[in-house]
Amino acid sequence: MKRSFALMAVTAVASGVLSGCVSMAPHYQRPAPAVPAVWPQMDDAAATEASAIADIGWQRFLQDARLRDLVALALQQNRDLRVATLNIERARAQYRIQRADLLPSVSASAEEVAQKTPATVSQSGVETISRQYSVDLGVTAWELDLFGRVRSLKNQALQSYLAQTETQRSAQISLIAEVAGAWLQLGADQTRLQLAADTYASREKTYALTQRRHALGVASALDLAQARSSVESARADVASYRSQVAQDRNALQLLAGAPVPEALLPDASVETLAVLDELPAGVSSSVLQQRPDVLAAEHQLIAANANIGAARAAFFPRISLTASAGTASTTLSGLFDSGSGAWSFVPQISVPIFAGGANQANLDVAHTEREITLAQYDKTLQTAFKEVADALALRATVDEQLAARQALVDATTQSYALSEARYRKGVDSYLNLLDAQRTLYSARQSLISAQLARQTNLVTVYKVLGGGWNAADAAAAGPSSNR
Incomplete structure (x- = not known):
């Protein structure tokens, strides 16, 4: 058994020596960004501001307590996020498997070999049965990683694991943005539904008034028919928005991965800010290199x-080593007697001489795959730049659009009030009142869309800039108590 310990000691020493083996992998340098340094909507001075948006945790970004609770529920129950998390576990296990190849695999074995020799071939002319017992502790085909092949494969597995980690982060940020967007969409559609219901009730009153005027001979049959058509149009809108609200709830439940309590649903309004209104105005495009999807692409590049x-x-x-040390005996009782020690040492070296160009082809494939991964990294960075540029472009004009929509609603409200007064006094026909009704209804719908666009844009800016994510906060996230 002393030889067993000696074998293990030699193996450990060899492992230490090999830890300093050379790597054949080329030196990695982060590629120069294939995007401009600043966004099209800002100058160099604005881009020098700190990109603080990446440090804003989602709990602080989401201002509505109901929305925070809903996001916390989705982070726990969403199945896509669960798959992304399990992919991390799989990649971690694959990395451990690859890393284990750096160390020798030591195993113990015990065997009995029994052999019968017939009398016809026995030297003594007598049939004999021989037995041999052995117990060994050994290493089988352990590769000495002199040129870093195993270590390179280990590094590739590590980078794949890190890429999966960033992919999970990206999935979480996307989930937060999707839940917030779906929640805001539900609130906007509920507002549209309320507007349609109010419009339906108003047009029914106008229709009743037109019926009385028609009975008195003041209103024409055309006025009555037009009033009836406006009522039916409003009723169709109410039914349509009821369906849309139901679909919005279904979408929200799918994102949450569980039934959404009524207490977490939004009110029929999008005017109240549900997310942080003040986001940093100037950020450098270098912040994109910290986006999880860009980091995942870079890890894949390092793996290549x-x-x-x-x-x-x-x-x-x-070079590989196979070695064992133990005891051997022809009798089971003598297995551990003095003088029964046995050992074997089988070093093996394999030198590539001719492989039909396979090794060169594999190297060419590896170089080509790196160029492909580099192009994918550049494309990921460019896509991220476009997403941010688009979001900032909308952000630069959304307040102006919202103000214009609000002014239009104010103007059309006044126009409708005047048209209704003139119709009641018999000065104008119902056609003028109908036009005023439709214009006001359309203006209010546009205002709701503008309000939703502003809120959604804030969520989009937060997402595309890699909106802050904190693992500790996410793990501790639970239902809010400050509702």
Whole structure:
């Protein structure tokens, strides 16, 4: 057994020596960003401001307590996020498997070999049965990683694991934004439904008035028919928005991954700010390199770099060791007697001489895959730049659009009031009143859309700039008590 310990000691020393083995992987340098340094909507001075938006946690960004509770529920129950988390666990396990190849695998074995020799071939002319027992502790085919092949594969698995981690972060940020967007959409559609219901009730009153005027001979049959058509149009809108609200609730429940309590649903209004209104005005495009999807693409690029190292190492000799030490005896009782020690040591070296160009082809594949991954990294960065540029472009004009929509509602409200007064006094026909009704209804619908666009844009800006995510906050997130 002393030899067993000696074997394990030699193995440990070899592991220490190999920890300083050379790597054939090329030196990695982060590629220069394939995007401008600043957004089209701002100058260099604005871009020098700190990109504080990435440090704003979602609990602080979401101002409505009901929305915060709903996001916390989704982070716990959403199935897509659960799959992303399980992908991390799988990648972590694969990394551990690959890392284990750096160390020798030591195993113990015990065996009995029984052999019968017939009398016809026995030297003594007598049939004999021989037995041999052995107990061994050994290492089988452990590769000495002199040229970094195994280490490169380990690094590739590590980067794949880190890429999965960033992908999960990206999925979480997207989920938060999707839940907030769906919640705001539900609130806007509830507002539209309330507007349609109020309009329906108002037009029914106008229709009743037109019926009385028609009975008195003041209003024409055309006025009565037009009033009836406006009532039916409003009734159709009410039915349509009821359906839309139901679909919005279904979408919200799918994102949450569980039934959504009524207490967490929004009111029939989008005027109250549900998210943080004041976001940093100026950020450099370098913040994109910290977006989870961009980081995931960079980890994949580093993994492709490591694959080149493994492909290069295939051109060099591969050395593996198989060794064992233990005891052997022809009788089970004598297995551990003095003088029964046995050992074997089988070093093996494999030198590539001719492989039909396979090694060179594998290296070419690794180089090509790195170029593909580099192009994908650049495309991810450029896509992120476009998303931010689009969101900032809308943000620059959304307040102006909202003010214009509000002014239009004020003007059409006044116009409708005058038209209704003139109709009641018999000065104008119902056609003028109907036009005023439709214009006011359309203006109010547009105002709701503008209010929703402003809120949604804030969520989008927060998301595309890699809106702050804190693991500790997310783990501790629970239902809010300050409702």
